[in-house]
Amino acid sequence: MDCLFCAIIRGEIPSTKVYEDESVFAFRDINPQAPTHVLVIPKSHIPSVDGINGENAVEVANIFRVIPKIAAAEGLSNGYRVISNCGADACQSVKHLHFHVLGGAQLSDKMA
Ligand code: AMP
Numbered sequence: 001m002d003c004l005f006c007a008i009i010r011g012e013i014p015s016t017k018v019y020e021d022e023s024v025f026a027f028r029d030i031n032p033q034a035p036t037h038v039l040v041i042p043k044s045h046i047p048s049v050d051g052i053n054g055e056n057a058v059e060v061a062n063i064f065r066v067i068p069k070i071a072a073a074e075g076l077s078n079g080y081r082v083i084s085n086c087g088a089d090a091c092q093s094v095k096h097l098h099f100h101v102l103g104g105a106q107l108s109d110k111m112a
Contacts (some may be wrong), residue, residue, distance in 0.1 A: 005041050005096035018073070021061045024066045026101075034081075035104030036074045040067055046097040049086040060097075069102060076103035081112075 007013045010028065015027035018038055029037040042059045046052065052060050071080050080103030085092040 001045060003045055003096050005039075005098065008047055009041070009043055011105055019066060019070050021062075021066070023062050026070055029100065033100075034102040034107065036076060036080070036102065038074065038100045038101040040068055040070065040101060041096060041098045047095045048092060048097055049084050051097060063094065063099060067099065070101060071103065072093055074101075074103065076101075077102065 001022065002074075008015045009025050017025070017027050019026035019040075023043050024040065025043055026038050026040040029039050040063050042056070042063060043061055044056060046056055046060070067082060080101055083100040083102065084098065
C-alpha cells in the first residue's frame with residue numbers, strides 16, 4: 001500500500017520518533033506549526049477519523065492513553081491542542097489517521 005505514514009512506521013522513510021509501542025507510533029511533524037508538533041498515529045492503516053469503527057476503537061483509544069504521556073515528556077505542562085483533520089474540507093493531506101499534538105507556546109484561540 002502506498003501510504004507515507006505506513007512507510008514511516010516501517011522505517012523506510014526517516015522520521016524523528018518520539019514514542020512507539022505495539023499499536024501506536026509518534027514522530028515530529030516535518031513542518032511544525034508550533035514549538036512542539038508531534039503526530040501520533042495508529043500502526044494499523046486507518047484512513048481518517050471516518051475509518052474508526054468497533055474493530056479498531058481499542059487501538060484508537062490507546063492513542064489517547066499515549067498522548068498525555070507524550071505531552072508530559074515534551075514538557076507541555078501549560079497545555080496543548082490535539083487536532084485530527086478529516087477529509088477535503090479539513091485539508092487532510094495524508095490519508096492515514098493522525099492526531100496533531102501542538103504546544104510549547106500560547107496557541108491561537110481560533111481553531112479554523
Ligand atoms: P494533515 O494535513 O492533517 O493531513 O497533516 C499531515 C501532516 O504530515 C502535515 O502537518 C505535514 O507537515 C506532515 N508530514 C508530511 N510528511 C511528513 C514526513 N515525512 N515526516 C513528518 N511529517 C510529515
